[in-house]
Amino acid sequence: MRLQSGSSNCNIDEIREFSNWILKIGDGIAECENDGEIDLKLPDDILIKNTTDPMAIIVHSTYPSFDKNFRDLGYLQERAVVAPTHYIVHMVNDYVMSLIPAIEQVYLSLEEISKDERNTEIHEVYSTELLNSIKCSGLPNHELKLRYGPH
Template sequence: MRLTVGRDQSDIEKIRDFAEWLLDIGEGKLGGINDGETVIDILINDPHDPIGSLIKFVYPSILEKYNNTSYFQERAILAPKNEVVQEINNHLLLKFLGDEVEYLSSDSICQSEFVHDQFDANLYSPDVLNDLKVSGLPNYKLVLKIGVPVMLLRNIDQKNGLCNGTKLQVISFGKRVIEAHIISGTNIGNRTFIPRMSLTPSEKKILSNSEEDSFHWLYVLQ
């Protein structure tokens, strides 16, 4: 669905054919009868640095081409777990020049949440809150550089193309805002500002940390 936004009909048909092909692979509908053995082409050719090898294949000459909008439109690395995503992001971030800018989420909770219950600060220490890995929320620390591509995690302004899954490229940093231009969807090239905002996790067990203040970003190059 994300890939079809802003595409013409011929591209949409190709994308849907590719999606059906992936589903057929998963359901075992492709290929002929065999003895259980097959040959798989592996893109990772360096067993000592598998992530670096994958990045080199998907993002060749990244420093020379990252200013080309279509370069990141045509590339992405999918990962099964957020931990793997974070490791890939860390590798990619090192390839970009310039200084890192670090943004942190809130590391305390509002005690008004415990009006009728006793508040135990030891149960909600900064270390505990910072270690939470919540579905739908970024980790407590976000590290970026100028030029890195990012992806929105929420629908912020659908009219202007700021939807879940929209890709952007960072232009500049403020204390509580990030400036970027859109590189996917229907508003490619438009500049926008993403402010800090409160996010509420969907998991009921951790709603005591519901006022987590963070950016609506998935980490770099997800």
């Protein structure tokens, strides 16, 4: 539905066909055998080919004129890059953040175990480096990058 807003009538059928294709994939009823893992043939018109920097192509096609619009909340809310893993999400976020012309400040989580929990087994089993590298939904990252500068 979001794709259809602001589209011309000639694009609506194409958008509807793409939306139905995506829904079939999400529902597990794509046009190929599905035993929990499938090889899906993507249409040529949505593939990125012959590029040395696919991240730049994805971000610049999703956020055209980013340098002029990154302060516009509506501009950012109307766009999204969908990624298959948290690792890719973080790569995209880092790339987009690097495009913002501002001073970067990095904040790190505390690297100490609470005095009450120092004798627990988790401290002995998992290294600080491993714990700091975990990036998953529901758990804050060890590293928080913020950018600030003139408005």
